[in-house]
Amino acid sequence: MADRIIYKNHCVPQEKLAFAGGDRWYQDSDCGRKLTGIAESKSTSINTPVTGTFSSTISLSSVKFVHVKNTDTSGSDYLLVNVGSMGALIKLLPGESFSSDVGSTASDSTTVAITASGTPDYEYIKGA
Amino acid sequence: MPSPATARRVVFSTHVSPQESLSLEENTSGELTKYKIEGGAGRTYGGKGTVTTTADQWGEAWTSMNHPLQYWQDMGSNWEDEGVGWTGTQTISGATSLNVDTASASAPVLFLYIRNLGTASDQSLKVSLDGTNYKVCIPPKGSLSLRGDGTTLQMEDVKVNKVTSNTTIEFIIAK
Numbered sequence: 001m002a003d004r005i006i007y008k009n010h011c012v013p014q015e016k017l018a019f020a021g022g023d024r025w026y027q028d029s030d031c032g033r034k035l036t037g038i039a040e041s042k043s044t045s046i047n048t049p050v051t052g053t054f055s056s057t058i059s060l061s062s063v064k065f066v067h068v069k070n071t072d073t074s075g076s077d078y079l080l081v082n083v084g085s086m087g088a089l090i091k092l093l094p095g096e097s098f099s100s101d102v103g104s105t106a107s108d109s110t111t112v113a114i115t116a117s118g119t120p121d122y123e124y125i126k127g128a
Numbered sequence: 129m130p131s132p133a134t135a136r137r138v139v140f141s142t143h144v145s146p147q148e149s150l151s152l153e154e155n156t157s158g159e160l161t162k163y164k165i166e167g168g169a170g171r172t173y174g175g176k177g178t179v180t181t182t183a184d185q186w187g188e189a190w191t192s193m194n195h196p197l198q199y200w201q202d203m204g205s206n207w208e209d210e211g212v213g214w215t216g217t218q219t220i221s222g223a224t225s226l227n228v229d230t231a232s233a234s235a236p237v238l239f240l241y242i243r244n245l246g247t248a249s250d251q252s253l254k255v256s257l258d259g260t261n262y263k264v265c266i267p268p269k270g271s272l273s274l275r276g277d278g279t280t281l282q283m284e285d286v287k288v289n290k291v292t293s294n295t296t297i298e299f300i301i302a303k
Binding site: 042 | 131133134135136137138139140141142143144145146147148149163166168169170173174175176177183185188190191193216239241243244249250252254256257258261262263264265266267268269270271272273274275276277278279280281285291292298300
């Protein structure tokens with residue numbers, strides 16, 4: 001058997017207009033529409049998903065695909081994802097996730113480090 | 129008379145389907161390969177969030193796109209900052225910064241979305257979040273969405289480049 005991962009990132013940009021009687025959110029008129037991209041990951045091997053409560057830095061190596069989610073449902077604790085030691089941090093508030101192929105080409109891998117502010121619950125999947 | 133937006137936000141989500149293959153009895157060259165949810169994963173995964181961005185963005189180039197009913201003369205004093213063509217896409221043939229406004233270069237990125245419009249297998253896109261190292265890859269037809277931490281990821285840090293062949297993208301980069 002061979003593994004594959006199909007993943008999607010979707011977003012809906014919105015702008016708010018204020019008017020008498022109340023405010024309302026509309027689809028952002030600069031963007032004009034929603035965006036979706038769906039693709040098959042370069043990863044062909046899926047590690048067993050891991051869940052837990054954050055206590056110390058989680059370091060993953062040889063990663064081709066990563067899905068990380070802050071599984072808290074409320075509060076302000078958040079996860080920080082550092083892909084390939086770039087230093088720039090991706091922030092995940094409760095309920096949010098980051099799902100992406102990582103590594104600089106269509107075949108190589110890199111490292112992923114997960115840290116946090118507070119002790120949020122998490123889940124992650126590593127694809128190799 | 130157009131009214132300026134009093135606030136902006138982006139609702140974003142991800143969805144992941146881990147799958148494993150099965151071969152039907154007469155499968156000889158892959159034409160009868162079927163897929164089901166991978167046994168170890170057991171289900172699909174995903175998450176959803178809302179990023180509140182700045183109402184008055186750094187210029188019209190904060191998104192590659194234009195509303196289909198938008199007129200250039202309604203873009204205010206920033207229409208000349210539109211960094212891409214009227215098609216709403218940007219061709220990537222080399223290292224490209226998504227921030228064309230030097231005044232916002234060090235502003236934190238609150239939300240980033242990039243969609244790779246390439247369809248051929250050699251049209252992958254690579255992304256740098258530090259301006260130098262490319263450690264995120266977007267396959268053809270794929271996309272990337274993320275919330276910056278409000279400090280380390282700045283507008284000038286976001287760059288994209290082709291992996292092999294030229295490709296085109298749509299994007300949102302919001303402070």
